Amino acid sequence: xxxxxxxxxxxxxxxxxxxxxxxxxxxxxxxxxxxxxxxxxxxxxxxxxxxxxxxxxxxxxxxxxxxxxxxxxxxxxxxxxxxxxxxxxxxxxxxxxxxxxxxxxxxxxxxxxxxxxxxxxxxxxxxxxxxxxxxxxxxxxxxxxxxxxxxxxxxxxxxxxxxxxxxxxxxxxxxxxxxxxxxxxxxxxxxxxxxxxxxxxxxxxxxxxxxxxxxxxxxxxxxxxxxxxxxxxxxxxxxxxxxxxxxxxxxxxxxxxxxxxxxxxxxxxxxxxxxxxxxxxxxxxxxxxxxxxxxxxxxxxxxxxxxxxxxxxxxxxxxxxxxxxxxxxxxxxxxxxxxxxxxxxxxxxxxxxxxxxxxxxxxxxxxxxxxxxxxxxxxxxxxxxxxxxxxxxxxxxxxxxxxxxxxxxxxxxxxxxxxxxxxxxxxxxxxxxxxxxxxxxxxxxxxxxxxxxxxxxxxxxxxxxxxxxxxxxxxxxxxxxxxxxxxxxxxxxxxxxxxxxxxxxxxxxxxxxxxxxxxxxxxxxxxxxxxxxxxxxxxxxxxxxxxxxxxxxxxxxxxxxxxxxxxxxxxxxxxxxx
Amino acid sequence: xxxxxxxxxxxxxxxxxxxxxxxxxxxxxxxxxxxxxxxxxxxxxxxxxxxxxxxxxxxxxxxxxxxxxxxxxxxxxxxxxxxxxxxxxx
Numbered sequence: 107x108x109x110x111x112x113x114x115x116x117x118x119x120x121x122x123x124x125x126x127x128x129x130x131x132x133x134x135x136x137x138x139x140x141x142x143x144x145x146x147x148x149x150x151x152x153x154x155x156x157x158x159x160x161x162x163x164x165x166x167x168x169x170x171x172x173x174x175x176x177x178x179x180x181x182x183x184x185x186x187x188x189x190x191x192x193x194x195x196x197x198x199x200x201x202x203x204x205x206x207x208x209x210x211x212x213x214x215x216x217x218x219x220x221x222x223x224x225x226x227x228x229x230x231x232x233x234x235x236x237x238x239x240x241x242x243x244x245x246x247x248x249x250x251x252x253x254x255x256x257x258x259x260x261x262x263x264x265x266x267x268x269x270x271x272x273x274x275x276x277x278x279x280x281x282x283x284x285x286x287x288x289x290x291x292x293x294x295x296x297x298x299x300x301x302x303x304x305x306x307x308x309x310x311x312x313x314x315x316x317x318x319x320x321x322x323x324x325x326x327x328x329x330x331x332x333x334x335x336x337x338x339x340x341x342x343x344x345x346x347x348x349x350x351x352x353x354x355x356x357x358x359x360x361x362x363x364x365x366x367x368x369x370x371x372x373x374x375x376x377x378x379x380x381x382x383x384x385x386x387x388x389x390x391x392x393x394x395x396x397x398x399x400x401x402x403x404x405x406x407x408x409x410x411x412x413x414x415x416x417x418x419x420x421x422x423x424x425x426x427x428x429x430x431x432x433x434x435x436x437x438x439x440x441x442x443x444x445x446x447x448x449x450x451x452x453x454x455x456x457x458x459x460x461x462x463x464x465x466x467x468x469x470x471x472x473x474x475x476x477x478x479x480x481x482x483x484x485x486x487x488x489x490x491x492x493x494x495x496x497x498x499x500x501x502x503x504x505x506x507x508x509x510x511x512x513x514x515x516x517x518x519x520x521x522x523x524x525x526x527x528x529x530x531x532x533x534x535x536x537x538x539x540x541x542x543x544x545x546x547x548x549x550x551x552x553x554x555x556x557x558x559x560x561x562x563x564x565x566x567x568x569x570x571x572x573x574x575x576x577x578x579x580x581x582x583x584x585x586x587x588x589x590x591x592x593x594x595x596x597x598x599x600x601x602x603x604x605x606x607x608x609x610x611x612x613x614x615x616x617x618x619x620x621x622x623x624x625x626x627x628x629x630x631x632x633x634x635x636x637x638x639x640x641x642x643x644x645x646x647x648x649x650x651x652x653x654x655x656x657x658x659x660x661x662x663x664x665x666x667x668x669x670x671x672x673x674x675x676x677x678x679x680x681x682x683x684x
Numbered sequence: 685x686x687x688x689x690x691x692x693x694x695x696x697x698x699x700x701x702x703x704x705x706x707x708x709x710x711x712x713x714x715x716x717x718x719x720x721x722x723x724x725x726x727x728x729x730x731x732x733x734x735x736x737x738x739x740x741x742x743x744x745x746x747x748x749x750x751x752x753x754x755x756x757x758x759x760x761x762x763x764x765x766x767x768x769x770x771x772x773x774x
Contacts, residue, residue: 242771243771270733271733271743272743273731274745290771292771292773293771295773322768323768323769323770323771324710324766324767324768324769325712325766325767325768325769326710326711326712326743326744326766327710327743327766328769329712329741329743330743351771351772351773352769352770352771352772353769353770353772354767354768354769354770356767364712364714364741364764365712367714367740367741368712368741368743371738371739371740371741382772384772385772385773385774447688448688449687450687450695450696450699451687451688451692451695452687452692452693452695452696454696463692463693463696464692465691465692465693465695467687467688467691467692468688470762471689471714471761471762472714472761472762479691479692479693481692481693517768518768518770519767519768519769519770520770537769538769574774576774596774623773623774624773624774625771625772625773625774626772627771627772627773628773630772
C-alpha cells in the first residue's frame with residue numbers, strides 16, 4: 107500500500123477497519139457514504155475521488171471490485187470495497203485517493219475580512235440609488251445575483267448602430283439584454299463582487315443598479331464605454347462608479363496617456379472610476395537604466411516562440427536624445443535609429459528573425475518626454491517569432507538626465523516577453539490604473555484554499571493575510587503614488603456566467619453558480635462596491651474626497667497610519683475605519 | 685500629413701495605403717479646445733458626434749485618408765492608435 111496517496115480520513119478508516127472490521131465502517135457510514143454495511147454478506151463499498159494520470163486504465167483492478175466511472179480525465183470517481191483501496195494506491199497511474207464527503211458551502215471570507223458588513227450596518231447603505239458601471243467581457247443577464255438590477259447593456263461586440271459615444275454595437279434594455287452573453291466569465295465575476303446578491307457570496311453593494319458595457323478591450327472603445335455610463339447616469343440623475351478590471355503597458359506610465367486623461371476629464375462629483383493595478387508583480391516587464399553619452403547600454407529581452415507580436419515601449423526625458431537599435435538572437439539587427447523630428451519617424455525592417463518596426467519620434471506633445479516603440483512581428487512568410495534573447499541597444503547622444511524606462515508587452519497586452527537585464531520591480535502600473543483621479547487597487551489574499559465541487563481541498567501558494575505576489579507595484583514613472591489602496595483579490599468566490607467554462611474544473615465550488623478567481627481584477631470591484639456605498643450617502647462626493655476617505659480607512663499591516671508602500675498603496679481597506 | 689502627430693503604427697499604415705478608405709482604425713484624437721464650427725463640421729463629416737466643449741480627447745474610427753487629413757489640422761495635437769488591453773485575472 108502507498109499511504110502517501112491516500113487522504114488522511116481514509117487512512118484512519120482503513121486502520122480502524124483492520125482493527126474492528128464492520129463496526130468501524132458503521133460509525134463512518136454517513137461521512138464516507140458507505141453502502142451495504144448492516145446485515146449484508148457483501149463487503150461494504152465506498153465512493154471515492156481519484157486524481158490520476160490522464161489516460162490511466164484501471165481494467166486490471168476490476169478483479170478487486172474496483173469500478174472507476176470515467177475512462178479519461180485527471181479527476182475521476184470510483185466505487186470500491188474498502189479492502190481494495192490498497193490495490194488502488196499501488197496502481198502507478200493513481201496520484202491521490204480522497205473520500206467522497208457531504209459538502210457544506212463555505213462562507214465567503216473576503217467581505218467580512220475587511221468589515222464591509224459592519225460599514226453597511228453603521229452607514230445604513232446597500233448601494234441603493236447608485237449605479238455601478240462596468241466595462242468588461244460581458245455579464246450573464248440571467249444570473250440570479252443581478253435579477254432586476256441591470257438597467258442597460260451596451261454590447262460593443264454585436265453589430266448595430268451603437269450609441270452617441272460610439273457608432274458601433276447594440277444598446278440593450280429589458281428582456282432584449284439576453285442577446286448579450288459573457289462567454290469569458292470575467293465580467294460576471296467582477297459584477298458579482300461589486301454588486302451581487304447571494305446568501306453566502308454576496309457582493310459589496312447588493313442594491314446598486316448596474317450599467318454594463320461589453321467591450322472588445324480596445325482602449326478607445328473602453329473610453330467610449332466610460333463616457334456612455336456616465337452620460338446615462340446623468341440622465342437618470344444618479345451617482346455612478348465605473349469599474350475597470352483591465353489594463354496594459356503601452357503607455358507612458360505617468361497618467362498622460364489618452365485613456366487615463368479621458369478618465370481624469372470624465373471624473374467629477376458623483377462620477378468615480380476605480381481601476382485594477384495590474385498583475386505583473388512577479389513578471390520582469392520593466393527595465394530601467396542610466397544611459398551615458400557615447401556608451402551603448404544593452405538590455406536583453408526574452409521573446410517566446412509565438413505568433414503574438416512583442417512591443418517594447420520606451421520613455422526618457424525630453425532633455426536627452428538616445429539612439430536605439432534592436433538585434434535578434436542571431437543575425438543582423440536594425441542598426442541605430444535616431445530621434446526623427448521631420449517626416450516619418452517609423453521604419454520597418456524585414457529581418458530573417460522577424461519583421462521589426464522602430465518608431466523614434468520627437469518629444470511627446472503632452473508630457474514633453476521622448477518615446478520610442480519597437481514592435482517585433484513574425485518574419486514575412488513565417489508564422490512565429492524567433493524566440494530567444496533579443497537585444498535592445500541604447501546609446502546616449504545628448505545626456506542631461508540619462509534615465510531610461512522600458513516596458514515589454516505584446517499585442518494581447520500580456521507579459522509573454524520579459525527582460526533579462528536591468529529589471530526593476532517597480533512602476534508596473536499602466537493605463538488605466540495610472541489615471542490620476544481614478545482609485546487604483548492592489549490585491550490582498552484573504553483565502554488560500556477552498557473545497558471544490560468534487561470535495562477536494564484546493565490550495566494555492568499565496569500567503570493568506572498578505573499582499574498577493576502578482577499585484578503590480580507602483581509608483582508611476584513621474585513618482586506619483588500608486589496604487590491607492592488594497593482590497594481582497596485572492597481567492598475570491600463570485601458569480602459564474604452560465605455561458606462560460608472555467609479553465610480548471612477545480613475552480614467550481616459547491617454552488618454551481620459561483621467560481622473562484624484571483625487578480626487585481628477582483629480587488630478593484632471590491633472598492634467600486636464600497637464607493638457605491640459612499641455615493642449612496644453622499645451622491646456628489648468628488649474623486650478626491652473618495653480617495654481621501656479610502657486612504658484614511660486603510661492600513662498596511664504592522665505599519666503606522668498613513669504609510670505608503672509601492673505594493674500596498676496606503677494599505678488594506680477596513681470598513682471599521684470608513 | 686504631419687508624421688509627428690501620429691504614432692509609428694499609424695504612420696506605417698498611412699505610408700503603405702494612403703488613400704485606402706476600406707480599412708478603419710480605432711484611435712484616440714487629442715485636440716485643442718474649444719473647436720471652431722468648421723472643425724466640428726469636419727468631425728461630423730467623419731461621423732463623429734459633436735463633443736462636449738471641454739472634451740480634449742476624442743475616440744473615433746478613421747481611414748488612412750481621414751487620418752492623414754486630420755493630422756494636418758492645427759486643432760489636432762496627436763492621433764494614437766487604440767491598443768488592446770486585457771482583463772486582469774491571474
